[in-house]
Amino acid sequence: MRNLVQPVLTIAVKDIRDALKDRFIILMTAFLLLASLVALAVAAIALKVDVATYAEAKAGLIALGKDASTIPDPAFYPLKLLRGFVEHVEIIGAIIGILIGYRAAASERGRQTLALIVTRPISQWQFLAGKVLAGTAIISSGLILAFVIAGIAVIAISGIVLNPEDIGRLAIVMSAAGLYALAFFLLGFVTALWAKKLPNALLLAFTVWLSFVLIAPQIGDTLDPDNQVAGGVFKQLQIAKPQQVEILQSFSTYETIRNGIEVASPTKHFERLSFAVLGIKDTYAGQPLMPILAEKTSDMIWLLAIALALALLLFARRLDPNRLSKE
């Protein structure tokens, strides 16, 4: 057993140490943290404006001698402040995942050290498992740091201490973010291992990133009529749920295509899950966690399936050490 595990751990530890010295990865992680804090600050300012507007309206009613108790106090969900943070994890987290994956293979190819590694008595799976383990550890550490900072920032901004359920929700989204970033790590790693030329690998990985992180979700969102009017087109037109269903039935093919484009994107699955669990999407705000998780199981399965499919691809194909040692 020790003989099986030791090479895996040796490669993983070396890669983690390498990543800690990689300025570009450190810079990108710092950028993610900074962008997240800025997003939280912007969300806090927007919230304060809303609260001020509410207080002003309430004061106005009271000044007019009217009963202000009829206006309900606005519900405040501190985790909603994390919308911008989640969006940054979607975009920057995926880039960091690709870069760490690319670096894991490119560093060996560039240095031509792979020939020295694969002439050792270790199996291909041990080499790959070491790399994946290191990637998972690096991604997890970065995400834990980002989520802890984001959680502390939410508490500092809102003045509300997060309860255990809120922390649980954060932990679920963090795990999903880990799976999401791992999928992009595997993408970066697989392309950098297989591509004849390293720059082609990066080009391919970023084409996939552009298509599935930016373009596909944007197309899906743009084609969604509910997104074209603030608050939702049906809500603004005051169309009741049964009528909504009836109307949507007439557009079933359109909706299938639109939804299909969205479903193709791991980003959308991560977003759907995160927005629901954190209550960022109004429909889910204040709702208990378990029914939300039950409803969003398919998104979790999709994220898992994408990561697993890439891992299978990675482990199934035989490496060509000769090619990898010639870069």
Add this chain to the structure above:
Amino acid sequence: MNTYVVETRQLTKRYGEHAAVKNLSLNVERGEVFGFLGHNGAGKTTTIHMLTTLLKPTSGTALVCGKSVTEQSLEARRHIGYVPENVRLYDTMTARANLLFFARLSGVEYPDRRIDETLDFLECRDLAPRLVGSFSKGLRQRIGLAQAILHRPDVLFLDEPTSGLDPMGIKTLRDLIVRLNREFGTTIFMNTHLISEISRTCTSIGVLNQGELVFRDTIEKVTERYGSESSLEELYLSVTPVQAKGAA
């Protein structure tokens, strides 16, 4: 008991229509310092890559210490040490950290002790705490040699080991190879295109020309038959006629 450390039968590697190595049948005995001579592009590196399990042969068989490099590659690798032409290690790590990494991958039981012993043998213990990125080609080659012998392999494959070294570096490395062979009994399989290297270091010689083995004998017999180093050069040119005419 089979005394051959390297055995190949009809070993062939093709890249499309081009055969880099053609039907190579070669035996190297335990304890030999075998010099594999040939022009650039003769197929020497391809042969080493197949013997070190880096490259899959198109056809034929190759055994290292009786283990097939294709069917028993893991077992074969336990007996192999490999130093590529340009040794590239992890520049941001110290020499010791680099060696520790490769010692652990090779399953060396007491890696720290073995590293000290190896560095002492190579007379370069002082390099251990220094970053590899700051090393000259000669020092890098020495640490490259250290990583290859940490697990005390039966056979050490060296691909153009003196390439790019200054005369002092060449002499030091040559002496180390000879000591390694004498003190540890390590069989050496060395690719080179330098005749002087062969005559001073090797106990036997093989000449590869356009992927084919065109000459194989012990240095002793060659010297007996042909005499001096310059005669060895004439022998080399006579068995590699195509390239020689091209070069003329």
